[in-house]
Amino acid sequence: MAASTGVRCALRRAVVPSLVVILGATGTGKSKLAIEIGKRLQGEIISADSMQVYQGLDIITNKVSAEELAQCSHHMLSFVDPLISNYTVVDFRNKALALISFIGNFSNIDDMHSRDKLPIIVGGTNYYIESLLWKVLVDTGQENEESGDGGDGTSNRKLELEKLGGAELHKRLAEVDPKMAAMLHPNDKRKIARSLQIHEETGVPHSRWLEEQRGQDGGGGLGGPLRYPDPCIFWLQADMEALDKRLDARVDEMLSAGLIEELKDFHDRYNQQKVQDSSQAYQHGIFQSIGFKEFHDYLTAPESSTQQEKEALRNRGIEAVKIATKRYARKQNKWVRNRFLKRPGDNVPPVYSLDVTDVSRWEETVLNPALQILKRLSKGEEPSIQPIRVQGAEQRNKRSHHTCDICDKVIIGDLEWTAHLKSKKHHFHVRKKRKTDVDCKQAQSATAAPAPSGETLSKDSCATVAPSCSEDNTLRQHTRKCR
Numbered sequence: 188m189a190a191s192t193g194v195r196c197a198l199r200r201a202v203v204p205s206l207v208v209i210l211g212a213t214g215t216g217k218s219k220l221a222i223e224i225g226k227r228l229q230g231e232i233i234s235a236d237s238m239q240v241y242q243g244l245d246i247i248t249n250k251v252s253a254e255e256l257a258q259c260s261h262h263m264l265s266f267v268d269p270l271i272s273n274y275t276v277v278d279f280r281n282k283a284l285a286l287i288s289f290i291g292n293f294s295n296i297d298d299m300h301s302r303d304k305l306p307i308i309v310g311g312t313n314y315y316i317e318s319l320l321w322k323v324l325v326d327t328g329q330e331n332e333e334s335g336d337g338g339d340g341t342s343n344r345k346l347e348l349e350k351l352g353g354a355e356l357h358k359r360l361a362e363v364d365p366k367m368a369a370m371l372h373p374n375d376k377r378k379i380a381r382s383l384q385i386h387e388e389t390g391v392p393h394s395r396w397l398e399e400q401r402g403q404d405g406g407g408g409l410g411g412p413l414r415y416p417d418p419c420i421f422w423l424q425a426d427m428e429a430l431d432k433r434l435d436a437r438v439d440e441m442l443s444a445g446l447i448e449e450l451k452d453f454h455d456r457y458n459q460q461k462v463q464d465s466s467q468a469y470q471h472g473i474f475q476s477i478g479f480k481e482f483h484d485y486l487t488a489p490e491s492s493t494q495q496e497k498e499a500l501r502n503r504g505i506e507a508v509k510i511a512t513k514r515y516a517r518k519q520n521k522w523v524r525n526r527f528l529k530r531p532g533d534n535v536p537p538v539y540s541l542d543v544t545d546v547s548r549w550e551e552t553v554l555n556p557a558l559q560i561l562k563r564l565s566k567g568e569e570p571s572i573q574p575i576r577v578q579g580a581e582q583r584n585k586r587s588h589h590t591c592d593i594c595d596k597v598i599i600g601d602l603e604w605t606a607h608l609k610s611k612k613h614h615f616h617v618r619k620k621r622k623t624d625v626d627c628k629q630a631q632s633a634t635a636a637p638a639p640s641g642e643t644l645s646k647d648s649c650a651t652v653a654p655s656c657s658e659d660n661t662l663r664q665h666t667r668k669c670r
């Protein structure tokens with residue numbers, strides 16, 4: 188047993204980097220890069236996309252083609268029945284980790300690291316990717332409000348829920364997450380709606396996320412330690428204007444490829460009954476997929492509708508898909524910035540940006556740099572291409588505790604503290620205190636023995652205000668005045 192683990196470890200060390208992760212908005216060509224890397228470097232691809240795990244809707248969920256599948260081994264595609272609504276990120280994580288490497292309970296004799304294969308994760312769905320990178324499922328803090336991937340309008344969903352009223356929300360939460368419900372007051376609509384939303388998006392109760400997070404060593408508010416050492420992360424970026432055009436064109440291509448037929452067929456097979464039973468809310472499983480719910484009105488149009496009416500509904504669906512796709516692309520980029528570029532810490536791997544704007548120069552701007560980076564990393568050398576520097580990490584808000592003695596106020600958070608020091612209120616108190624101090628000193632010097640020089644007195648009086656406000660402009664003026 189121990190010996191076989193030893194052999195596994197030795198083999199596992201041979202795969203450097205331990206894995207490749209390809210991030211990027213929809214339409215940036217992640218699959219293409221994954222396949223090209225896979226073909227050259229003995230890689231196998233793991234799709235981290237919460238919609239692609241389901242069978243069906245191949246066009247709208249943008250699955251790789253049969254031709255692409257033949258070029259490189261792909262995993263985690265089309266294996267969940269579309270009527271299953273409780274497939275969760277935990278299920279995904281357990282299956283995918285077993286494919287990558289022997290970890291704890293998730294043993295798999297044929298895992299990629301044992302076979303000297305380079306795992307290439309392509310995504311997709313942000314919390315699916317996070318579940319493979321870090322030893323926590325996901326950070327469900329408020330900053331991650333937009334963690335949902337099902338499509339657009341995540342925060343709208345929360346607002347929609349809030350309208351139901353506290354009692355109803357609380358009842359619903361008690362059904363899916365009794366632990367969380369027990370901790371929340373029925374009047375606290377916002378928090379209850381948030382917990383319900385997390386459950387809807389991820390299939391995992393909010394309380395379970397929190398437990399999981401707390402249970403991890405080093406897994407504070409910013410996520411746990413990395414599962415695999417030194418993963419290589421690529422972020423495919425395009426000029427947004429160019430990407431928008433590409434996304435619109437892609438929807439048109441989907442239409443030519445038979446999108447409407449696919450939607451109709453899927454609707455007849457899996458959705459019609461739900462709609463008839465009024466049990467379809469498009470928040471579970473594959474039904475959340477961008478591009479399906481947008482055609483609801485078209486797919487459920489009454490038989491009696493005229494051709495013209497149907498045509499109008501169809502066109503409206505197409506427009507809605509285009510809008511939702513572009514919005515989703517922005518959300519995906521925002522997630523990369525928030526989770527990888529604005530987070531300081533050892534558990535955040537470097538991110539290499541690749542420019543996919545000009546598709547005619549793809550080899551030059553995307554493939555070759557990616558291969559070059561991987562080559563250097565595999566030799567244990569630093570790539571000549573620099574990763575993106577963590578942006579604004581120093582400005583990141585920490586939940587630090589500050590006390591302003593001048594205003595007699597406790598302030599939590601670095602950003603709030605900076606804002607306070609610049610606030611009118613604070614300046615007002617600074618001026619007031621300075622005036623009091625000066626008056627006080629003058630009164631003292633008037634009664635005490637004459638000071639050797641006026642300068643000493645002035646310095647002292649300034650020093651009483653200086654420590655808490657050394658950057659304060661009014662204070663500097665005041666200091667000059669004293670001299």
Ligand SMILES: [Zn+2]
Pocket residue numbers: 591592593594595596607608612613616
């Ligand atoms: Zn203050």
